[in-house]
Amino acid sequence: GAGVSQSPSNKVTEKGKDVELRCDPISGHTALYWYRQSLGQGLEFLIYFQGNSAPDKSGLPSDRFSAERTGGSVSTLTIQRTQQEDSAVYLCASHSGFETQYFGPGTRLLVL
């Protein structure tokens, strides 16, 4: 079946611009996570969505980062006024209520 999909696969932007990253989880998966993977910090949790519950935003590094999940399916991660330190691979994962998370291919973001 179809896995987690993310778009775009690569994004190059200029410092100060806003970017939107999209995640389409596996159909039927109620839980969705965003992680960030950078060379210096490894793989870090950003935000968690579960159904209609309030999201866990505890991993968002600054108020320039926000995310939403519409209709309990697709999620968008928005980074405003991008900085060079935002350059990383942004990974989305989903699961169905069991613990095994399935990761998407990621979006590689480069801020110049």
Add this chain to the structure above:
Amino acid sequence: QKEVEQNSGPLSVPEGAIASLNCTYSDRGSQSFFWYRQYSGKSPELIMSIYSNGDKEDGRFTAQLNKASQYVSLLIRDSQPSDSATYLCAVPSGGGSNYKLTFGKGTLLTVNP
């Protein structure tokens, strides 16, 4: 701050040898432990999960858990060049149905033909 520590490597083993990857965690209340494999330029892929003390075997992979020592390891028997990847130890830390993962920095394994 819940932490997951891995021996940073890199670890290099000859083909056919046993590769041993280690991980320690700080939260004594953790109940689930995962090993992910990540090939260069790819996303993490779950290869093993373990919940109880002792060993869990799946093919050439064995996960070992010692909750008293807060230690989890992954053994790869008969290592193959295709096992060359970064191995990430991960522990859920959210509670309830929130399985947000705290990852170690990963150990880069190279299996030499």
